[in-house]
Amino acid sequence: MNIGVIGLGHMGRAFIEGLVNSGVRQADITVNARTIQSVQAVKDEFPALQVAFSKRDLVSRADMIVIAVKPQNAAEVLGEIGRYGLKGKLIVSFMAGISLSDIRSMLGDESGSLSVVRMMPNLAIAKLNGVIGVCYEGDIPAMDKAGALFRRLGYMIRVSEERLDVITVCAGSGPAFAAYLMQQYREACLRLLGDAAQSEELMRRMFENALDMTADGGMTLEALIDKISTKGGVTEAGVTALKCSGIGSSMDYCFSSALRRITELKPAK
Ligand SMILES: NC(=O)c1ccc[n+]([C@@H]2O[C@H](COP(=O)([O-])OP(=O)(O)OC[C@H]3O[C@@H](n4cnc5c(N)ncnc54)[C@H](OP(=O)(O)O)[C@@H]3O)[C@@H](O)[C@H]2O)c1
Incomplete structure (x- = not known):
């Protein structure tokens, strides 16, 4: 062919x-x-x-x-x-x-x-x-x-x-959205650590760790979050802050804005 x-x-x-x-x-x-x-x-x-x-x-x-x-x-x-x-x-x-x-x-x-x-x-x-x-x-x-x-x-x-x-939106544009989330993680590490190379390495390993631990029918994402979040502990405080920050709504807003743009770019009938 x-x-x-x-x-x-x-x-x-x-x-x-x-x-x-x-x-x-x-x-x-x-x-x-x-x-x-x-x-x-x-x-x-x-x-x-x-x-x-x-x-x-x-x-x-x-x-x-x-x-x-x-x-x-x-x-x-x-x-x-x-x-x-x-x-x-x-x-x-x-x-x-x-x-x-x-x-x-x-x-x-x-x-x-x-x-x-x-x-x-x-x-x-x-x-x-x-x-x-x-x-x-x-x-x-x-x-x-x-x-x-x-x-x-x-x-x-x-x-x-x-x-x-x-x-x-979810897959064609997806790598850019995922890269943006990773970038935010790296920048937050950098603000605390002050070392760009270490922050980059930490960010990459955290996303890899989460993927590895949940790959091939292993743990679910929910189980992983649960496993690390000891009641009243450090991780739970961070995860609660993430939930309160409205990151889920931000993701919805990202997808709906991108979807709307597809409609705007469609050729006029
Ligand atoms: N980029 C992505 O991640 C992505 C993801 C999913 C879908 N897509 C889709 O893939 C398509 C291409 O996107 P892209 O990012 O690759 O765009 P791009 O980098 O701007 O490339 C467009 C290509 O089209 C060529 N072209 C324009 N007019 C032409 C013509 N009359 N005859 C022959 N070639 C012509 C251009 O040639 P010259 O370079 O010679 O000007 C250029 O090589 C889009 O429709 C987009 O929706 C892209």
């Missing part, structure tokens, strides 16, 4: 790195971006990739076409490739907030005969440890093969289109 990738920014490159790390031959990947600089940067890293200098060329070579451009570039890219005969090919969109029906309409697929899938990966697919939400209508036979390919890049879940927006 030849995999075409249009858009070689953060996500396009993470996807290519994941494919190569999962054993796909570079020669089976064909890429296209807007500027030669982006193509060259990817070629420097993966020299055996195939380059398509036009979308017509990419469409003619690829069996699966992955769209990894920003949502605001959707119409120009889909409008163009829709003119090049996509029958029998699988179209995979990574674009946040562009619905299956928007994609079909931009492709000019009024009869709904093309195979179109939305996927919402996060950047961890590069290291084969990503999360990928997937949504499509009905049964798409090409998804058997494509699904097997994507499952090698991480944890894949099929969801309704409405839920894909939730996956966009």
Whole structure:
């Protein structure tokens, strides 16, 4: 299977790195971006990739076409490739907030005969440890093969289109939210310790410790909190302060703000 990738920014490159790390031959990947600089940067890293200098060329070579451009570039890219005969090919969109029906309409697929899938990966697919939400209508036979390919890049879940927006926030944006929480932990350590290197190391180990101790069906998060929080003790005082600080509501506010932004960025009907 030849995999075409249009858009070689953060996500396009993470996807290519994941494919190569999962054993796909570079020669089976064909890429296209807007500027030669982006193509060259990817070629420097993966020299055996195939380059398509036009979308017509990419469409003619690829069996699966992955769209990894920003949502605001959707119409120009889909409008163009829709003119090049996509029958029998699988179209995979990574674009946040562009619905299956928007994609079909931009492709000019009024009869709904093309195979179109939305996927919402996060950047961890590069290291084969990503999360990928997937949504499509009905049964798409090409998804058997494509699904097997994507499952090698991480944890894949099929969801309704409405839920894909939730996956966009919780998983697509998720690494940034998790990094922000880790940053706050590190900064709080630094304010008390005054040593940046020690604070960074402590923060990393605390998140790793919590993950390790709750991994593989071991302890639940609740059991871990309970185990360390002796009644009337130090940890209990800290956990109570966290609860009172409203950190749970802050997380809800973070997700709802990000979800609202997806809606604001959707193309006008
Ligand atoms: N970044 C994430 O963590 C993340 C997570 C989930 C989903 N996504 C989705 O992935 C998509 C890409 O995001 P990104 O962060 O990778 O964006 P990005 O870094 O800005 O990359 C966008 C890429 O699209 C290319 N492009 C723009 N117009 C084009 C055209 N007409 N033809 C060919 N290529 C074109 C750009 O080419 P040039 O570089 O040559 O200008 C660039 O390589 C978005 O739709 C986003 O919703 C991203």
